[in-house]
Amino acid sequence: MASSEVLIPSNKKVRPHPTQNEALLFEKSSPGKRAYKLPPLDVPAVNAAALLGAAHRKTPGELPELSEIEIIRHFTRLSTWNYAIDLGMYPLGSCTMKYNPRVNELVARIEGLAEAHPYRPDSLAQGILEVIDLLQRCLIEITGMDAITLQPAAGAHGEFTGILLVRAWHESQGNPRKKILIPDSAHGTNPASAAICGYTVETLKSNAEGGIDLDALTRQVDEETAALMLTNPSTIGVFESQIAKIAEILHAKGALLYMDGANMNALVGKARPGDFGVDVMHLNLHKTFSTPHGGGGPGSGPVACKAFLEPFLPTPVLVQNENGAKGWNYDRPQSIGRVRAFYGNVGMFIRALAYILANGPDGLRQTTEDAVLNANYIRAKLEDFYDLPYRTPSMHEVVFSDKRQAVKGVKTGDIAKRLIDYGFHPYTVSFPMIVHGALMIEPTESESLEELDLFIDAMQAIAREVDETPELVKTAPHSTRVSRLDEVQAARKPILRWRPTK
Numbered sequence: 001m002a003s004s005e006v007l008i009p010s011n012k013k014v015r016p017h018p019t020q021n022e023a024l025l026f027e028k029s030s031p032g033k034r035a036y037k038l039p040p041l042d043v044p045a046v047n048a049a050a051l052l053g054a055a056h057r058k059t060p061g062e063l064p065e066l067s068e069i070e071i072i073r074h075f076t077r078l079s080t081w082n083y084a085i086d087l088g089m090y091p092l093g094s095c096t097m098k099y100n101p102r103v104n105e106l107v108a109r110i111e112g113l114a115e116a117h118p119y120r121p122d123s124l125a126q127g128i129l130e131v132i133d134l135l136q137r138c139l140i141e142i143t144g145m146d147a148i149t150l151q152p153a154a155g156a157h158g159e160f161t162g163i164l165l166v167r168a169w170h171e172s173q174g175n176p177r178k179k180i181l182i183p184d185s186a187h188g189t190n191p192a193s194a195a196i197c198g199y200t201v202e203t204l205k206s207n208a209e210g211g212i213d214l215d216a217l218t219r220q221v222d223e224e225t226a227a228l229m230l231t232n233p234s235t236i237g238v239f240e241s242q243i244a245k246i247a248e249i250l251h252a253k254g255a256l257l258y259m260d261g262a263n264m265n266a267l268v269g270k271a272r273p274g275d276f277g278v279d280v281m282h283l284n285l286h287k288t289f290s291t292p293h294g295g296g297g298p299g300s301g302p303v304a305c306k307a308f309l310e311p312f313l314p315t316p317v318l319v320q321n322e323n324g325a326k327g328w329n330y331d332r333p334q335s336i337g338r339v340r341a342f343y344g345n346v347g348m349f350i351r352a353l354a355y356i357l358a359n360g361p362d363g364l365r366q367t368t369e370d371a372v373l374n375a376n377y378i379r380a381k382l383e384d385f386y387d388l389p390y391r392t393p394s395m396h397e398v399v400f401s402d403k404r405q406a407v408k409g410v411k412t413g414d415i416a417k418r419l420i421d422y423g424f425h426p427y428t429v430s431f432p433m434i435v436h437g438a439l440m441i442e443p444t445e446s447e448s449l450e451e452l453d454l455f456i457d458a459m460q461a462i463a464r465e466v467d468e469t470p471e472l473v474k475t476a477p478h479s480t481r482v483s484r485l486d487e488v489q490a491a492r493k494p495i496l497r498w499r500p501t502k
């Protein structure tokens with residue numbers, strides 16, 4: 001691994017390689033440069049001040065002045081400093097960073113779908129309404145639930161919507177109840193969503209297998225428990241084999257079972273939450289159903305529920321009249337109301353539906369099997385090198401700990417940084433919290449055997465480096481434009497936009 005000092009000639013007159021050049025990229029502005037050239041005005045000038053009134057800006061904004069090619073190079077260069085699923089494996093556990101198939105993009109760009117305006121009357125929007133209806137029916141079938149809303153814009157937003165449904169239903173029974181139970185392995189959004197909906201959060205300790213301790217659950221669930229929020233498979237990638245019993249314990253006390261469906265990539269086509277007692281759940285289309293993720297979003301977090309929760313779903317809901325025409329129904333007196341403008345991130349619905357239809361039932365089942373197989377292949381190849389805190393069978397992801405490396409002073413974060421030098425995006429670091437020094441690895445079905453082997457080679461090589469040259473790992477990455485950043489400072493004092501130098 002050559003360092004950038006070696007790669008870049010020291011003679012300042014030699015221009016550094018474009019992908020490495022960080023020299024004052026944001027400070028290239030020079031007065032008068034323009035990225036466009038317009039012919040002189042040959043019509044009467046509009047009085048902008050009169051036209052815009054108070055919105056008219058008296059002094060021009062201080063923007064960088066650059067030529068078109070400088071701007072294009074700036075953004076193209078920035079794009080090369082990032083890692084993407086289109087460059088290689090992205091094993092970020094719990095995030096299901098699968099490939100975004102190009103057929104999705106092709107379908108999403110069909111003019112009639114891409115240009116459908118939300119204010120178009122229902123009578124002129126039958127095509128896009130059919131897409132929405134078909135996706136709803138596919139997701140209802142996949143989850144085994146009775147009804148669905150596609151409005152929520154992400155998983156966390158789906159949790160919020162789902163818990164509002166729980167609250168509205170309890171209220172209709174005369175008492176909204178006070179608390180939500182959440183296992184200690186849960187994603188941080190779960191307690192946040194419960195709290196935003198006005199509930200207190202009570203933590204459930206996991207048992208030795210990383211699952212729900214049934215005795216603890218029986219002790220903790222009472223007449224003030226609104227619901228249990230459960231991720232299944234859990235965030236350590238383990239299927240909750242007692243799930244039906246858990247639902248029974250909750251229902252006996254009038255409490256509901258909410259399932260965080262972020263890990264549905266391990267279940268699609270194999271098991272349906274609606275069949276194992278779940279009352280309400282969310283899906284992450286940007287995880288399980290291959291729509292773009294993170295900075296490439298926007299996301300989509302549909303919420304599916306059993307029939308008794310249907311009256312509370314956000315307005316509007318899609319209905320069909322007796323002639324078969326589809327339209328939106330706003331007349332829903334028990335609804336929790338809107339949770340998002342218009343109908344949700346419709347572009348993501350089109351992509352998710354394209355993915356579902358392109359794969360078909362057998363393809364989706366195969367996807368699940370491949371995702372689980374890939375995770376277990378990695379587990380088998382790495383368990384001699386890294387500590388495996390839970391021996392319970394893995395589903396679509398596997399969680400190791402840094403216990404063996406920590407004795408050499410090397411932490412999970414160091415190993416993740418070293419992985420960057422080997423050309424991979426890091427796995428998820430230090431999550432879930434129940435595993436000290438967690439390395440959470442989710443390969444997804446997208447990866448070939450060759451790519452998995454490269455990843456395994458890298459992880460094994462790093463384990464050997466920890467034994468032989470731990471400093472090398474502790475100071476990684478060595479191949480990137482910048483090495484270790486002050487992550488606390490970046491979170492506390494982010495610089496999110498260009499500012500003119502005074």
Ligand SMILES: *Cc1c(COP(=O)(O)O)cnc(C)c1O
Binds near residue numbers: 231235
């Ligand atoms: C990703 C994830 C969420 C949150 O989903 P967002 O779309 O990021 O809001 C919730 N729970 C689990 C287990 C997740 O992996």
